Amino acid sequence: MFSLILNCFILLMILKSVLNKNLTEEIDVLVFLPKNNSFLFSQARVAPAIRYAQNALKTDFPNFHFTLNFADSDSVNQAVFTFADRSCDHKPDLILGPVREYEAAGVVRLASHWNIPVISAGALAVAFRNKDTEYSHLTRIAPSYMKMAEIFTAMFEHFTWRSALLLIEDDMKERDCYFTLEAVFHVMEDYTVRSLTFSQEEPLRGDEMLRNIHDVEVVIMCAGADRIREIMLVAHDQQLTNGSYMFFNVDLFNASSYGNGSWRRGDEYDDNARQAYASLNTVTLLRTVKPEYRNFSIEIKTSTDRLGLHDCSDCGNVNMFVEGFHDAMLLYTAALHEAIKNGYNKKNGREITSYMWNTTFEGSREHMLPPPPWERAAGNVVRQSAKNNKGEL
């Protein structure tokens, strides 16, 4: 009799543990973000948004327990090394980041091979479109450079422009500008598009550069703010800013390092620069105006301020990366929930990834997610730098 009771008790315990196991998911998240706050996607900037999402998810998904592991990705190979080293004992269930192209490439390839979903608010370059093989497990939560290039195509169609000159400052390291305008080159293959690349170190050969302008209608530039000003001054000198040519400056993230539309330097060229910038249009990402976004933004700012970071006065500013990684948590959770409902588990990376690709969800901003390979159809906006000849934004 006692033995029967004991057996029943053991059976109940096993059943309970099996049930609990089904209900509770321990999700190990490995987050690759740099510590260096000069990056708009540094740990200090983005982590509060990820934790905010983690907390918010507790209400709707009390059985999902997320463990966040923040790993550095400051130098180019650090992320993939950390990932390989850690994964020998125990592979993570989800990877967030890296943002930068070369780092993301290494991590995403290995993660795809190991069947682990990766969500990044970066990895914006054209190459990551390749979802058939090496980047099969990557979900890009932010609008990729291809989206920006499509905005240009739409403008070219609308204004019946046929030709463009791309001016690209290439640092041969991060290569942000190269990857940004590479997309324009890919998307606009039906147009006449020429490109000129120059390095950060060399002095600008503006005259030579603008010799290539004469048979095009549009100049699209990606470069540091000072370099953009230099080019615009040369263009102004050569009377190219009288309306015959369109000048675009791509500065998607309002990063102060890129051409942020400001002509003022307090030097003798300010007046010319102001006039030149009247012909300059800046392409940037549009911010949402939904009240939910405002609340989210205030919350993030408060938690970052609480950290009291001495090397980063603007770390509380919510940018595309902060939003993106927040939304990544929501997107993953909804997909995992869906996968489990359909008999899969957290280790079914490919299936979870496919649930992320075919869904609509409400993040910090509202979005419709088309089927893979999707990129969020967020709005780009062209703002004119110096309307009314004031020139400051």
Add this chain to the structure above:
Amino acid sequence: MFSLILNCFILLMILKSVLNKNLTEEIDVLVFLPKNNSFLFSQARVAPAIRYAQNALKTDFPNFHFTLNFADSDSVNQAVFTFADRSCDHKPDLILGPVREYEAAGVVRLASHWNIPVISAGALAVAFRNKDTEYSHLTRIAPSYMKMAEIFTAMFEHFTWRSALLLIEDDMKERDCYFTLEAVFHVMEDYTVRSLTFSQEEPLRGDEMLRNIHDVEVVIMCAGADRIREIMLVAHDQQLTNGSYMFFNVDLFNASSYGNGSWRRGDEYDDNARQAYASLNTVTLLRTVKPEYRNFSIEIKTSTDRLGLHDCSDCGNVNMFVEGFHDAMLLYTAALHEAIKNGYNKKNGREITSYMWNTTFEGSREHMLPPPPWERAAGNVVRQSAKNNKGEL
């Protein structure tokens, strides 16, 4: 008394095992070579030379037991995935290969991070010079593209040429030609060097291409054999092959896929092509003529023939890769021996690598190895394609 004898016996057994352990080294070698025999460095071509070296080493180093593990590296990420997967349980002591640039990059980075020496007869691109960080554990046993570029510089100096046009066929996959002539671009920065890249798929725009020739003295090409012939025919049509310009065709490995100097196709252009090729010089690697090399070569051919490969009639031909990987075994063994003599062991990858960099050794060919970053100072040779207007080599 019995207990004392037993204790002594146990002590002796331990001592013997310690001594044996010191004397015998089990060396786990992971070899990354493709199975596809269209590569000059396929497993079937190279493996006999590595095994030949393994056998030869038994006499001088009877305590070194090499275990060779051949892994495929046919698709671009396969090598690094295999390496990461296998290394969780047990890391190899030495890696041979990969040859191709993109595969080698991933493997060498991870191996350097894990302190494992890598020797390759490939990885010839300029980027692998960077021995300070990512490629710290790579030893290149074959003459790199930089060496070839230095031969060009020497020729330019000798003939007081000042300017060159590089014509590069870029497949955007393996990018052999791109990496080959990239080195010329790097090394010859004191000269006026312009480059034009074209794809394999597009029809040749020869006229447009050669419009760039007028202010240069030398044309250096890397492309498929048919493409080289096309360019030379256009050059001939435009009367550029009358001695006013020097034409070079880089075909380091005598690969039939590259411009191998043969003008004959049996078509109506053969006669023009023959005349055009009188102005074409081919840069290739010089074979050694030492008798030891002849013996080595016969041995390798015999063992490959024994395999009876139906898809590879020329697999018994000894090329730079076959020689290189053979010599890699000899070089590693000498360095390991030196390292052990100095109190290190097989897991001291950095030290073993440094012993490989500062040594002179006799391989299948004779070489002096300068200090790091070294590359074998093998001879390149320029051969004139069509001397005496015969044109076949």
